Amino acid sequence: MTLERTDAPPRRRPGYGALWASVPREFAFLILTMPIAILGLVVLATTFFTGLGLIFIVFGIFIVVASLFIARGFGTLELVRLRWAGRPEVRRPAWDHADRNQGFWRTMFAPFIDGHYWLYLLHGMVINPIVSVVTWSITVAWTSVALAGTTGWIWQRYIPDGDGRDFWLHDVVLDFLVPGNTFDFDPQVGETVFEIILGVLFLLMLPFVFRGLTVLHDLIARGVLGAWRSEALEREVQYLSASRGAAVQAEDTSLRRLERDIHDGPQQRLVRLQMDLAAIERKLDGDPDSARTLLFEARDQAREALDELRALSRGFAPPILQDRGLAAGLESLASRSPVPVTREVEVPTDAALxxxxxxxxxxxxxxLLTNAAKHAGATGIRLRVSTRDTGESGHWLDLWVIDNGRGGAAPAPGHGLAGLEERVNGLRGMLVIDSPVGGPTTIGAHIPYVPLAASAD
Incomplete structure (x- = not known):
């Protein structure tokens, strides 16, 4: 389950300058909207209704399917244009379904059972043409008034007036605002001043109008062209099921490896120790010198068995990890490595892991440290651990192990790296492996987490 952060800072509204900075992109988006919408209407209506008319001879079915794919293309173009205009990205539908892409015929007729294709067709044939005509007309009219009003005093003097004008717009506005006024001034000057004021007002409002029209297209696209919440929930359930399976598999692999290591190591030594003690017991009275030699060997067997058990116990969480946290645990782990480890543990004490x-x-x-020491032939290892807050993506723990060994490491099935990859996937993270032949080997584990304070909320 994805937990939302409750301590995220509120989004700041864009200032007036930021609105003006986005005007060129929004104007380009709006001015191209109607031509693209009309083109989509012509193409979609032609293909869809042609296929619908020929559907009784079967061939029309393929034309209808083609029109649905074309509608998907025009809808995707609308989402791309909105993203280019500066709007937040709209989460797109999951077009590729593993249970539907099996064979030519299932792929061909998949649009008939996918509601998104029909919504894209509705958007391309009905919604977008109607909305685009309105927004395009407002865009052209508003831009024309803003530009003409603020620049008309420059070029209007060069336009012939013919027989003169009997209608002045500023007179109508003044009579409406100030009934019965007796203002007396040059009508040409009054009209020019009125046009400048009107043009400046329209120009000042231009960013808000463009933003509002773009947001209107964005809201329609999110409602018609975006993915459904049920799809996100379905993908989340599938991902959690896969993660759970990977975690269970990784845990089973770890337990089997631990069982094998105990059987091949300490168990064999303890069996040998038991046999030596039995031999000592038989020779203690008759051959004390031989018994003393066996006693020394038994002591060595006990010490080696104890060392192996200590090594295996590192696969369990040590007390230092619970008492002093991850940073202290990794410091202790690195200090026991037979290969020198350069430590860069940058985990803050308030990380709340x-x-x-x-x-x-x-x-x-x-x-990773064990693999580098045993299999890589490395003479130096670098361990780097840090945390980062990516905002919307949440908190991440980054763990890097870099060695100067022979390289060539790969997650082969049944081996250590494959088990690590399953473990990291079970935590909804990712394991990055870069190990060219000849080295060096760089392995990074990136694990998402929710801080304890946030999860408690």
């Missing part, structure tokens, strides 16, 4: 994130980050770091 959940326990499951700390535990998994510790396991991932331990596995």
């Amino acid at each position: 959940p326990a499951v994130i700390e535990r998994n980050a510790y396991f991932i770091a331990a596995e």
Whole structure:
């Protein structure tokens, strides 16, 4: 489940200068809207109704399907144009369905059962042409009044007046605003001043008008061309199911590996220790010198078994991780590495990492350091851990392990990196591997998390 942050700063409304900065893009969007909408109407109406008329001879079905795909293209173009005009991106429908793209005929007739295609067709044939005529007309009229009013005093003097004018717009406005006035001034000057005032007012309001018309298209696109909330929920459920399966698989792999390591290591040594103790017991009275030699060997077996158990116990969360946090746990982990580790642990004390994130980050770091020491032939390792707040994408923990070994690391099935990849995927993160032959090897685990304070809210 995706948790929304409650401490996100409120969005600031754009200032007047910012509105003017977006005027060129919004004007280009609005002025091209009607030509594109009319072109879409002509193409879609022609193909759709032609296919509908020929549907009784079967061939028309393919023309109808073609019109639906064309409608999808015009709708996608509208979303791209809105994004270019500065509007927030509209989440698009999931066109590719794994259960529908099986064979030619299922792919061909998929639009008939996908409601988004019909909504795109409705947008291209009805909604967009009607709305575009209105917004395009307002755009042209408003821009014309703003430009003509503010520049008319320059070029109107060069236009022949013919037989003169009997109608002055400024007189009508003054009579409306000030009934019975007796103002007496040159009508040409009055008309010029009125046009300048009107042009300046329209020019000052121009950014708000363009923004409002663009937002109108954006709202329509979000309602008709955007993805449905049910689709987002369905994808979330599928992703969570896949993540849960990956986490279970990773945990099963880890348990099997731990079982194998215990069987091949400490268990064999403890069996050997038991046999040595039995032999010591038999020889203790008759051959004390031989018993003493076996006793020394038994002591070595016990020490080695203890060392192996300590090494295996690092796969569990150590007490230092619970008591002092991830930074201290990674410092302790790096200090025990047989290969020198350069540590760059930049996890703030107020990061409020959940326990499951700390535990998994510790396991991932331990596995990567072990792989670099055992298999990479590295002489130096760099461990870098940091957190970042990306705003809308939430908080992330970034863990990098870089070694100067032989390279060539890849997540082969059944091996350590594949298990790490499953573990990271189960946490809804991503594992990045860059390991060319000859080295160096760079492996990064990026894990999202919700701070404890936010999750508690």
